[in-house]
Amino acid sequence: MRRICRAAILHVFAPLLLGSVIYLLFRDQNLPISLLFGSTLSVIRPAFFPRIPASILYSLPDALWVYSLTSLMAFIWQNSQSTFKAFWMSSGLLLAFAFELGQLAGVIPGTFDVLDLTGAALAASLALFLNAQSTHLKRILNDIRS
Amino acid sequence: MTSDLKRTIASVAGLAIFVLFATATSKKPDNTNNSNSVPAPHNSSVATTKFNSSSEKFSGTLDQYKVDFSFDYPTSWKRDDKAGKGASPNFVKVERMSDDEITLENFAVGYFTGQADLMPKLAEQLNEQLSGGFPEYKKVSEGPTKVGNYDGYEFRFTSHSKETSRGELDIWGRAVLIPGNDERKGAVLLMIATSADDQIKGVDDVGSKGEIPIILNSFRFAKP
Numbered sequence: 001m002r003r004i005c006r007a008a009i010l011h012v013f014a015p016l017l018l019g020s021v022i023y024l025l026f027r028d029q030n031l032p033i034s035l036l037f038g039s040t041l042s043v044i045r046p047a048f049f050p051r052i053p054a055s056i057l058y059s060l061p062d063a064l065w066v067y068s069l070t071s072l073m074a075f076i077w078q079n080s081q082s083t084f085k086a087f088w089m090s091s092g093l094l095l096a097f098a099f100e101l102g103q104l105a106g107v108i109p110g111t112f113d114v115l116d117l118t119g120a121a122l123a124a125s126l127a128l129f130l131n132a133q134s135t136h137l138k139r140i141l142n143d144i145r146s
Numbered sequence: 147m148t149s150d151l152k153r154t155i156a157s158v159a160g161l162a163i164f165v166l167f168a169t170a171t172s173k174k175p176d177n178t179n180n181s182n183s184v185p186a187p188h189n190s191s192v193a194t195t196k197f198n199s200s201s202e203k204f205s206g207t208l209d210q211y212k213v214d215f216s217f218d219y220p221t222s223w224k225r226d227d228k229a230g231k232g233a234s235p236n237f238v239k240v241e242r243m244s245d246d247e248i249t250l251e252n253f254a255v256g257y258f259t260g261q262a263d264l265m266p267k268l269a270e271q272l273n274e275q276l277s278g279g280f281p282e283y284k285k286v287s288e289g290p291t292k293v294g295n296y297d298g299y300e301f302r303f304t305s306h307s308k309e310t311s312r313g314e315l316d317i318w319g320r321a322v323l324i325p326g327n328d329e330r331k332g333a334v335l336l337m338i339a340t341s342a343d344d345q346i347k348g349v350d351d352v353g354s355k356g357e358i359p360i361i362l363n364s365f366r367f368a369k370p
Contacts, residue, residue: 016167058286069164076157082150088157095165 004075007134011071011127019064022056063119066092070124074131089128096120192360194218197225199237199255200368204230208237211257213331214368217361219253229254236336242343242357248312250343251356258332262325265299269323272334273301280305280317286349291322293335293362295370298324302349316341318349329369335362 069092077085100117102108198216208230219225219240229239239254260268269288277283280303288301305317319338326332337353339346345356353362 020167058284065164065168069160072160072164073157076153076160080150080153082153084150084154088153091157091161092164095161095168099168 008072008075011130012068012075015064015068015071019061019068022061022064059113059115059119062096062116063123066096066120067123067127068092069095070127071131074127078131078135090124092127093120093124096124192357193221194360194364195221195223197238197240202230202237204237206233208234208257211259211331212237213257213326213333215255215333216364216366216368217255218364219361220357223357226254237333240361244342246311248310248315248342249338249340251337251339251346251358253338253358253361254336256334256336258323258326258334260323260325260332261327262297262299265323265325269299269301269321272321272323273303276303276319276321280319281308282306293322293324294365296324296365296367298322298335302352304349310342312342318346318352320349320352322353324367330367333367335365 070089073088073091077088097117097120099108100112100120104112196216196218198214199212200214200216204212215237220242223240223242226236226239226241228234229236236254236256239252241252242250244250258268266288273285277285283303283305285301285303289299291298291300300320300322303319303321305319307315307317317338317340319336322335322337324332324335337358339352339356339358341347343356346352347355353359
């Protein structure tokens with residue numbers, strides 16, 4: 001149980017938190033999430049943090065979101081044989097692609113960026129790879145124990 | 147309850163939370179890039195100088211696409227003598243600089259001939275042109291906007307320069323395309339601000355903080 005909690009914190013909550021911090025500290029101050037925290041952030045933003053490349057500010061939070069959601073789905077559907085497993089485990093990537101393509105078509109606010117798509121694909125792949133590694137390791141440990 | 151049903155319920159709940167999270171970090175629909183009815187200038191008592199394109203003489207392409215417009219800019223700003231002449235794409239360019247000659251804000255008006263339905267495409271072309279002129283250029287938003295009474299289409303961009311006399315500087319830009327109509331041609335309003343200015347903290351402040359709002363508030367075409 002402790003291992004599951006630790007993995008959930010590391011692979012689900014921490015990336016989501018990091019992405020939120022990037023939004024809060026460096027991105028648009030008119031976002032709903034920024035408005036929750038008032039203007040105090042605008043004071044610490046330039047004073048305490050170094051300049052960060054725009055590509056990181058604008059693409060990394062989205063990639064972290066995809067990583068986090070894919071990891072969550074991987075945890076939930078671990079060891080399942082359901083036919084829906086693949087759908088749910090790719091839901092983060094599918095949503096990210098839908099958002100970006102919606103932006104490209106002009107139906108969703110924001111700017112289409114190939115870097116966002118690439119970041120999302122890499123993030124989902126990494127989440128699935130790490131989850132598969134962890135599952136494989138668990139099986140080996142179980143085999144040794146039995 | 148079967149194991150897969152439990153997983154599905156957990157997945158739907160998880161997905162809902164994540165989508166909610168994504169919504170909280172997305173632009174509000176009523177503020178898609180562009181809450182750009184121009185705010186009142188911060189200091190309306192600033193002494194201003196009027197620029198009127200109808201009293202200027204342009205040559206070449208600028209003369210061909212000339213459009214009559216005017217705006218007031220703070221008298222402390224400097225007008226670029228090269229704009230409006232030769233191969234310059236701008237009818238006019240005015241700039242606010244620091245004592246050590248670092249650009250704090252500038253505002254330029256260039257020619258633009260497209261109609262409203264072509265704006266996204268023309269914005270992309272302008273974006274391509276600008277991307278070659280700024281280090282670490284990145285377009286960060288795009289969409290319809292409004293400057294005064296004029297409907298337009300804008301995109302915003304960021305850039306980062308490592309080689310200035312003050313070391314590293316962020317550059318934030320905003321290009322607004324105002325389409326032409328039967329009465330007059332259109333224009334491109336190009337605004338730049340840098341992190342050397344204390345009042346401007348990011349790309350969303352370009353044209354809404356600092357002194358550019360004084361210009362935007364007074365910008366008028368001679369023909370509506």
